[in-house]
Amino acid sequence: xxxxxxxxxxxxxxxxxxxxxxxxxxxxxxxxxxxxxxxxxxxxxxxxxxxxxxxxxxxxxxxxxxxxxxxxxxxxxxxxx
Numbered sequence: 902x903x904x905x906x907x908x909x910x911x912x913x914x915x916x917x918x919x920x921x922x923x924x925x926x927x928x929x930x931x932x933x934x935x936x937x938x939x940x941x942x943x944x945x946x947x948x949x950x951x952x953x954x955x956x957x958x959x960x961x962x963x964x965x966x967x968x969x970x971x972x973x974x975x976x977x978x979x980x981x982x
Contacts, residue, residue, distance in 0.1 A: 902933075903931075903933040903934070903935065903964070903965065903966055904933065904934055904935075904964075904965070906965065907965045907966075907967075908965060908966045908967070909967045909969065910924065910928065910966075910967070910968050910969070911958075911968075911969040911970070911971055911978060912924050912969075912970055912971070912978070913970075913971050913973075913974030913975045913976060913977070913978045913981060914958070914970045914971060914972055914973075914974065915973065915974060915975045915981075916974070916975050916976045916978075917975070917976070918976045919976065921970045924968070925968075928968055935963050935964045935966070938963045938964070939961070939963045939966070942961050942962065942963050943961070944959050944960070944961050945959065945960050945961070945962070946959060947959060947960040947969065956972060957971065957972060957982075958970050958971040958972045958974075959972075
């Protein structure tokens with residue numbers, strides 16, 4: 902999957918049901934061709950628009966995979982934001 906499709910996984914940083922720490926651990930344990938790149942990639946600040954002052958969340962991008970943590974959002978990210 903990771904090598905053939907673009908994948909986005911996101912969590913609300915305030916989610917107590919599927920906490921981002923659990924997602925981070927799960928993704929770190931996955932075996933795929935870019936898993937070593939993922940482990941050394943840095944987490945970046947994400948803004949909806951690059952000119953925004955407000956930080957929307959944090960992302961880690963490796964190849965076709967993006968892991969995002971969305972600020973001020975719980976379990977239902979689209980409803981919270």
